[in-house]
Structure formats: C-alpha cells, structure tokens
Amino acid sequence: MNECPPADAWKVCYRELAPRLLLFARQWVADLADAEDVVQTAFVKFWKHQPDARREHWPLLYSAVRTTALDTLRGAERRGKREADPAVDVLREDGAYFDAGVEQREEAALVAAALQHLSAEQREVVVLRVWGELTFAEIAATLGESINTVASRHRYALGALRRHLQPRVQEREPLKT
C-alpha cells in the first residue's frame, strides 16, 4: 500500500537543500530577494510534481531552479533592468554567499571572488559538484550535457580556482590548494 507523504514532508527536503539551491540560483540572479523568488517558484513547481522527492529526484530540482533563474534573467533583461553583463554581477557580495564565521570570512570572500573568474558553464558545474554534492552523472542530467563534458569543465574550473586562490593563499594559510 502506498503511503501518502506527510503534509510537511517538503520541509525536510527544503531544509536540506535550500542553501545549495539559493547559491545555485545566485549564479544568474545576483539579487538575494530575486534569487529567493527563483528558489520558491522552482521548489513549489517541483514539489507539486514530486511530492515524495527522493535523492534521485534532486537533479530535477536543480534543473527547475536553473530554468526558472534563466527565465527570470531573460525577463529582467527584456525589461532593461540589468544595465551590465549579468556575469559581472554574479557572486559580487563575497561573504553573503557563504555562511562563514569570523575565521572563515576572508576565505569565503576569496572563493567568491575566484568564482567570478570562471565561465558560467564552469561555475555551474563546480557549484553543483562542490556545494550541491551531485555526482557527475546527476550534473550531466541537470544540465543536459554529457558526463565527459561535465567532468572536464569541473577539472578546468578547479584548476582556474587554484590559480586565482594561489597568490592569496601564499600570504595566509587556511585554504589549502
């Protein structure tokens, strides 16, 4: 017999994924309020279709966030609200993207700044892999790319991040490259 999921089952999924989804959404939508709107729209849409969401459904949720974020971005561009290249705005408020304590605040700022130097394709892969904790196969399903493409983008992205973080890390120790 199929058991209906409890009415607030979504909260378990939401509380586990919300910070990752928000970080993923903010690659395209820099404004925090807009990014939260994206997460809300995507999550509600997803949950209506997958009320018993399991781990294997998560790529669909990331995919919904991506689609909604891109729709929002296109809408904003059409309205002429974004005056500059959206990629420039991405992740501009360093610490705000990571829940960093005092001792990690500088690291968070360095990493956020380094992420800005990646291409959009590399950045979405590295965010999904490192902070979304998806496998390459799941990332490939989310982005509609082949696993090889995703893996190579991730490799290049890590290399680029190392290069950007290296000079700073030589001055101070915490983030190991």
Place this chain on the structure above:
Amino acid sequence: MNNSTFEESLRSLRPAAPSPTLEQRIGESLAGSTARAAEAPQGLPASGVVRSATGAGGLVRWWRDLGWAIAGATAALLALTWFSRETPTVNARPETAHGTLEMAQAASAPDTFEHSAASEELVATEDATEIVETDDGLVRPVRYTYLERHTWANARTGARMEIEVPREDVYLRPVSLQ
C-alpha cells in the same frame, strides 16, 4: 594537493541559508495549491475523463440523441441519392482517364531500379593523439566517419531500395610544434 582534497577544502564553506520567510512563503504556496485542489467541484475534475451525469433525464436525452442520429443519417442518404443522380458516368470519366494515364505511364516505365537519391552524414570526428612524421613534416591523422545513404527506385512498381554505407576518411593535418 589533489583535486578531491581541494574540493573538500572548498566544501568546508557552507552556502548561506535563505531568509526564514522563504520557507514560510513556500509553505503558503503549497498549502494554497492543495486547498485549491480540494475546493475543486467534485463533478468537474481537474483532469481525466469527465463523466456525464445520469439520472431521471437520461431516457429523454437518449431519445433526443437517437432522433438527431436518425435525422443525420436521413440527410446523408438524401445527399448521396441526389449526387448519384446529378453525376452520371460523364463525371467519372476524367478521373478514370487520369488514373488510366498514370497507370499507362507507370506501365511504360522500364522495370528497373534507378538511382534516385544519395546523401552523406558526418557521424563522428576523431582526432588522433599521436603525431606522425612524414616526408612533408609532422602530421596528425584526423578520422572522419560518414554514413552514406543511396536510394534506388523502380518507377513501374514504386518499389524503393535504400542502403547505408559507412565510410571513413583519414586526413593528415600538418602540425606545428612552435
């Protein structure tokens, strides 16, 4: 430091949590959609098959539908009778003649298969990793794989025959090491 260790050190930074109001808004949206679904009238499901109501008026509707069906059939019969009287053998002739002409042309066509179409599709490109030294210098072999399609048609019978042939071309691209 390898990639996985580097990844782990990046992962030690936790993404910032959204504002508490977001959870509340999502809860309200989900509750709203559930309530709307529950409030939908029973007789009008949101999807699926809409069942027709049955009851005391069923017999009346049945007789009414039967009446319409009989009226439609009668009209169709009358129309057929009328047109069969208006279009005797004269109108049938051109169609027959036209059909006969086509058949005659097909019959006069040779009973052979003739090449009617050919196409090729690039399926894959494989760039070799090794570099080969030739008299003209260093070259890198690049393999192009195509799929050729050839079609033959028989005009008399209308039969078609199609074959697919894989083809590989290897090109030697000059390489400069500078």
